[in-house]
Amino acid sequence: NLVGTQYPANGIVGLNCLFYNEAVVFSVKKSVRPHVLSWVPIGTIIAVVLRRGNAPVRMAEYLEFDWRANVLTSEIVKELSSRRHTADVKDRHVAIQALKDLVQSCGDYELRTNLPKDDKTLQKFLYSRKFDVAEAFNLLKNYYLYRKRNPDIFKNLSCDADDVHKALENGLPGVLSSKDRKGRCVLVLTGTNWDCSYSLLSIYRAILFCLEHLTDELHNQTNGFVIIVDWTEFSFRQSTNLKPSVLRLMIEGLQDCFPARFKGIHFIGQPWYVEAALTVIKPFLNEKIKERIYVHGNNLSTLHELVHKDILPAELGGEQPSYNPRSFLDALEVKTPKMAD
Missing domain, CATH: 1.10.8.20 (N-terminal domain of phosphatidylinositol transfer protein sec14p)
Structure with missing residues (x-):
């Protein structure tokens, strides 16, 4: 343990270093409230200690803390990820x-x-x-x-498929251009964009197609994904297209079969009839996923506590311009080849 190291410039009272699951957990105390800074592989820390010889002082070069955000900055996240990947x-x-x-x-x-x-x-x-x-x-x-x-789900799973293309044109899903402050990729689905001319299964196909593309990036494999579903002004008529059989199929695939880590699922603006529809799927969720579902209703401030508004579009109360699905779709059409059936 490294305890009591003084950093007068930024008011940190103490720094603790604990070993947990082959990683080093750093936390700092300001007054009496602890804040977790980061998880860094032991190999990385040992390399730093051996090279620098003065871990408590030199560690400030690798860790930076934003007290307002209570998270690491994006630059430090990238640096830590890079060092972790090299060490591993x-x-x-x-x-x-x-x-x-x-x-x-x-x-x-x-x-x-x-x-x-x-x-x-x-x-x-x-x-x-x-x-x-x-x-x-x-x-x-x-x-x-x-x-x-489920061969029909994966048949022609590409931008060439009319239903997938239509869903992506409507931002179902959309992918934000910036990662959150924990380095996670953020997917956004806006319910009112769905005109129901294509099925919920088509939206699921579009989600799978995006995830197949996004999980090619090592950064996303490591840090995982956050999903935000905006149900604001989602009509009762639209809700009748939330077929329980398809919802269950989606849960089975994403929870138990697909190689991606879902770190948070956020629902906002959900009306009562959407909550009723979602109740059907609850028994099929494992405990870990249940703990990562956040229902915010109309309270965007609780969403912003977990996904900072500096990366969110204006329609989610964020500081960025309104989301344009076309930019991500254009990138997909350039980068992704047609997937084999």
Whole structure:
């Protein structure tokens, strides 16, 4: 433990360093209230200590705290992520090979033959399960079997598909250009943009297509996603298209099969009939996801406590211009090839 290190310039009274799950947790105290700063892999800290020789003083070069935001700045998040990735390269290769070995030794011929074996794909599943190889293997199997059971969801899953293209044109989903202050990618869905000329299943296909693209980025694999669903002025007629069977299919896919980490799901402006529809899905949510769902109603201030308004569009009470779905769609059309059926 490093305790009592003085930083008179910024008023920090103490700094604590604790080991937890192969990471170092830094926290600082200002007065008597602790604030968690960051999680940094032990390998990174050891490298810094050995190189610098004076961890309490030099650590200020790597950690910065914004007392107003109670989070790390985006620049520091990127720096920490970069150092973490560099320190973990050898471990990643070992884990990827271990996952390959599980696939190749699988007793089920169909799974052994058809499960992906390329490093890029396997890494996604490892990150989504915090490099627990056995859990990543189970997720990989779930994903393959889910795709096999639901071929229509994944058929022509690209911008070329009319329904996917239409949903993306309407910002269902939209993806904010800036990450939040914890480095997480933010997806936004605005209910009033849905004219119901295409189904909820089409919106789900668009979400999956976006996630397939976004999880190619190591930063998103590491830090995960935040989803904001704006139900403001969502009509009762629209709510009749929230089919329970499709909602359940979405939960199964995103919660139990897809290699992505969902760190927060925020509902705002939801009318009573949307709450009634969403009650149907609650039994199918695992406890971790339940704990990460936030229902704000019309209180945007509670949303801004968790997703700062400096990255949010004006319609979410943010400081950015109104969201334009076209910019993200244009980027997708350039970057993403047509996905195989």
